[in-house]
Amino acid sequence: MTITLSRPELILKLIVEQYLLDGQPVSSKVLADNAQLAVSSATVRNTMMQLEQQGFIRSPHTSAGRIPTTSGMRLFIDKMLQLQPLTTLWASELQRKLTPQLPVSLLCQQAGQLLTNLTGFVTIISAPKAGGRMVRQIDLVRLASDRLLLVVIDEDGDILHRVLHCETAIDNNILSKVLCLLNAALGGGGQWQDGIARLGSIVRGESGVCQQLLQKVLGQLSLDELQQHQPLIFGQHQLLLTPEYQQNTALQQVMQMLEQPEGLVRLLHNITQDDTPKLLLGKESGYVELANVSVIAQRYQAQPARFIALVGPRRMNYARLIPLVEACARQLNLNLNRR
Template sequence: MSSADERRFEVLRAIVADYVRDNEPVASKAIVERHNLGVSSATVRNDMAALEEEGYITQPHTSAGRIPTDKGYRLFVDRLSEVKPLSVAERRAIRSFLAGAIDLDDVMRRSVRLLAQLTRQVAVIQYPTLTTSTVRHVEVVGITPARLMLVLITDTGRVDQRMVDLGDVVTEESVARLRTMLNTALTGRRLADAAAKVAELPESAPTELRDHVIKISTVLVESLVEHPEERLVLGGTANLTRNATDFPNSLRQVLEALEEQVVVLKLLAAAGDSRTITVRIGEENEAEEMRSTSVVSIGYGRLGGGHLGGLGVVGPTRMDYPTNIAAVRAVANYVGEILSQ
């Protein structure tokens, strides 16, 4: 890259920084005064003219300063050489806050609340994808002589409880036999495979337990199939209203789109693995309703060749990308660590 191109990028960087901070078009005089670029105001004006001609910045009003375009934000993000790291205190607070979670649901809720607070954007996290989960253990607990509680635990930390009314008294010995039968058949299997195995259990069950196994299998299948309504948690939606001016005529449709699970799942589907941040800016978003937003996302956790799920933030294209990228990456790391334990 030539020295002139490098200088123009520094001008673009200054415009992005000032516009994100002040939400006002940036003039050449302000750039010279606020940023130590070592060039004259005339040179900055020429660079701004070149950047505008190439589509990186635009002039929203006559005689106004310039603001970045989606293309300008993209160049800025692609050339981020440094992402502002979170402080030691911030990292310690994240670890402490998430480590206090009591179960998977609590991890999900705490994660979005924390991420929304750190970034002041809308935070979203996807539950660990059940298709990649395996059965860690099935516990069978006698609640009454004729009623059992089934507890399904997966390797991703999901805990699902179901009650089974047997309609007949069952002994402690039979409960132990049922527990052994279920764990022998299901432990270590992926949930989809486990669901198919559960359906076969009545055929191989001892005659005296067959009726119990049929009732247990019918209930247990519900825990082994994907529940789309449980796959996402959102937090900080009200943060969008703080930046209503960033969504001229589109805030309502953005909010409505966020209510659609399928739209948000598609946003997270673009997330890379747990080592790679993905940033989609404005028109790069597939959903038309989301084209006034930017999405910063990443996968969390590792399982085989993939990741457990995705998390990220949604906000205006005028966002603090370095800070948001650092926060998303840090929270994802800690969520992955906690679930692996």
């Protein structure tokens, strides 16, 4: 689709495209030499002055070159950006790595790692078990006289398996009793969190070796439940390697935010209320820590609400990356609906 642009809009478009390409201020001479304009250098300079007065471009230092502001980038993306079709390579990678046979947690992990590998940016995925989960099966398997394997399977097929090291040997009577108590607390398709609460009450009523073993199981279940409700974050180290990070210490604040992501997760949940991709440019997020990065976010499931997001420098290739995040969300949604 051909977009008709005014001369100021075309000049802004050329400035943004060149800036996204090399990150350098764009001079009026470079623009005047562009065949798309066919105007004099004086006309270009006057138009650039007009764009600067309107807040769409700015001078980073005393040179004659200009770079786009957040407002200029927003106008470019909303009106001038033409999204590119997903590459064949990326499409095949999404289909190959994100298969419906994978349990939900592993599917989310695969999606996050794949998106980071393809882009080199940070990927954030909402907690795999954001809506709670049901226990389908729980078992204790003897490995040795003082070692047991705890196995818990939820309704999505995700498996928790942990080796429990006991201070004393566990005889068959104790093992049978503990297993019965675990099934009483967590069996029958109950909610994981409710089962943990019931198990806590049972632990307080027991004593000796039986109580010690139940406490070990309770600790593992509680830890796994906590982890399952944390967002998955991939590629933090990738951000450290970008030229922008090396030149701008403000990006170190982004790393701090990723280490304590509660505020960022709330933001992403709030903006992904429908099935269209969302793009936040720097200060648009309302967080000073994100002033120097962009975020592309997309919801991939409504109930429970789940999102996937890509975080990177402002100089992203938006034309390629927005369709990639959309396609990844679509593939996740398709696989989850097939269950």
